[in-house]
Amino acid sequence: QVELVESGGGLVQPxxxxxxxxxxxxxAISSSxxxxxxxxxxxxxxxxxxxxxxxxxxxxxxSAKGRFTISRDNGKNTVFLxxxxxxxxxxxxxxxxxxxxxxxxxxxxxxxTVSS
Numbered sequence: 001q002v003e004l005v006e007s008g009g010g011l012v013q014p015x016x017x018x019x020x021x022x023x024x025x026x027x028a029i030s031s032s033x034x035x036x037x038x039x040x041x042x043x044x045x046x047x048x049x050x051x052x053x054x055x056x057x058x059x060x061x062x063s064a065k066g067r068f069t070i071s072r073d074n075g076k077n078t079v080f081l082x083x084x085x086x087x088x089x090x091x092x093x094x095x096x097x098x099x100x101x102x103x104x105x106x107x108x109x110x111x112x113t114v115s116s
Contacts, residue, residue, distance in 0.1 A: 002026035002105045004096050009110030012086055016114070020081040022096030022107060029053075029072055032100055034079040036070060038092035038112075045095075049081060063089070086114045 008020040022034065033052050039045040049070040050059045058070055069082040079096060093109040 002098075002100065004098065004105055004107035006094060006096055006107040006110040009094060009112045011113045011115065013116050014087060014114055016086050017082070017084045018086065018112060020083065020094055020096075020110060020112075022079040022081075024077050024079070024098065027098075027100060028074070029077050029079060029098075030074045032098045034070075034072065035097045036079075036081045037095045037097060038090075039095070039109075040092040043092075048094075051079060083112070086112075088114045090114050 003025045005023045006020060008018060010018065012018055030053060033050055035050045036048050037045050038048055046061060048061045048064045049068055051070045051072055055072050060068060067083065067085045072079045091112060091114050093111050095109045096107045098105050
């Protein structure tokens with residue numbers, strides 16, 4: 001069974017940092033690309049970062065460039081999203097996602113709130 005579980009969210013002040021984790025089970029992260037998405041209240045879900053199966057290619061949304069870093073640890077079967085210089089606009093539920101054989105798998109999400 002393929003499962004993804006996000007963790008690391010919480011409340012942080014503007015300018016602070018958080019590191020989100022996405023633990024995967026049922027398959028190896030080395031076999032597929034993994035993405036981070038977020039959805040804020042009243043807004044559509046948007047992709048914020050993608051890392052290739054090899055880890056050699058990383059893509060970021062314009063809003064995340066220069067502040068967020070996606071990485072993976074194949075030994076721990078985990079993908080991370082390091083978020084620095086957080087802004088109130090980053091407040092959202094963050095989800096990780098992977099696709100295998102045309103099927104998308106999502107985690108349950110973790111809440112990130114940036115507020116003073």
